Amino acid sequence: MKTFMSEKTEIAKCVNCIKRTSVFSMLSDEELKIIDDHRTEVVYKKGELLHKYGTQSSHVISFNYGMAKMYIDSNNGRNQIIKIIKPQEFIVSPGLFIDNRHHFSIKALCESIACLIDADIFKQIMKNNSQFAFEYIKQINKNLLQITEKMHNLVRKHNTGKLAETLLYLEQEVYMSNPFTLNMSSTDIAELSSVEKGPVMRILSDFHKEGIIDYNKKYIKILNRPLLENISENG
Numbered sequence: 248m249k250t251f252m253s254e255k256t257e258i259a260k261c262v263n264c265i266k267r268t269s270v271f272s273m274l275s276d277e278e279l280k281i282i283d284d285h286r287t288e289v290v291y292k293k294g295e296l297l298h299k300y301g302t303q304s305s306h307v308i309s310f311n312y313g314m315a316k317m318y319i320d321s322n323n324g325r326n327q328i329i330k331i332i333k334p335q336e337f338i339v340s341p342g343l344f345i346d347n348r349h350h351f352s353i354k355a356l357c358e359s360i361a362c363l364i365d366a367d368i369f370k371q372i373m374k375n376n377s378q379f380a381f382e383y384i385k386q387i388n389k390n391l392l393q394i395t396e397k398m399h400n401l402v403r404k405h406n407t408g409k410l411a412e413t414l415l416y417l418e419q420e421v422y423m424s425n426p427f428t429l430n431m432s433s434t435d436i437a438e439l440s441s442v443e444k445g446p447v448m449r450i451l452s453d454f455h456k457e458g459i460i461d462y463n464k465k466y467i468k469i470l471n472r473p474l475l476e477n478i479s480e481n482g
Contacts, residue, residue, distance in 0.1 A: 313359025408482025426468030
């Protein structure tokens, strides 16, 4: 981990930054100046941890560039990816208000840039700005609903349905493109789908043979979306 100093991609001051997350629109210029004085801009290499489960929650994260995975660590080596983090997302560990610990890990999927904001400053601004606090609570509730729905789907679906849902999620919410080039490994796809790697590879091969997708290790194109959606819903 290192402070990012490149003039080419350096994040602007908070008050003028076009990469800042939407919750910051509730802040005054004075409050943005306070955040700007208590943030550290960091670049992460692919595979580098932004934070690890169980460590102290001393900062909140404004994610500005790249892509990262949020996941729950497992003792058996099979982690569960909760979501993929994209630019302009705001990340606050729920433990910040309970035990001051991280309850999930975040790892960069490619070179990424984030601003780490002092957690005490974040709490102070929340106490003094009800609109900002309300917007933050809305985002937390939205994330909770998404995670709850994901966990429900993982329980009720078979492996083909889980993987179909993951492919639609990657196309519609992560890459927002069809086709899309993967910067995720097959293990990442397996952990995002809650399916072991072996079955994931077999199902992807079957989808390819059946003309549902075009696929190689770094490229996916959805060819038959209605069928894939049907598999996701009923598989």
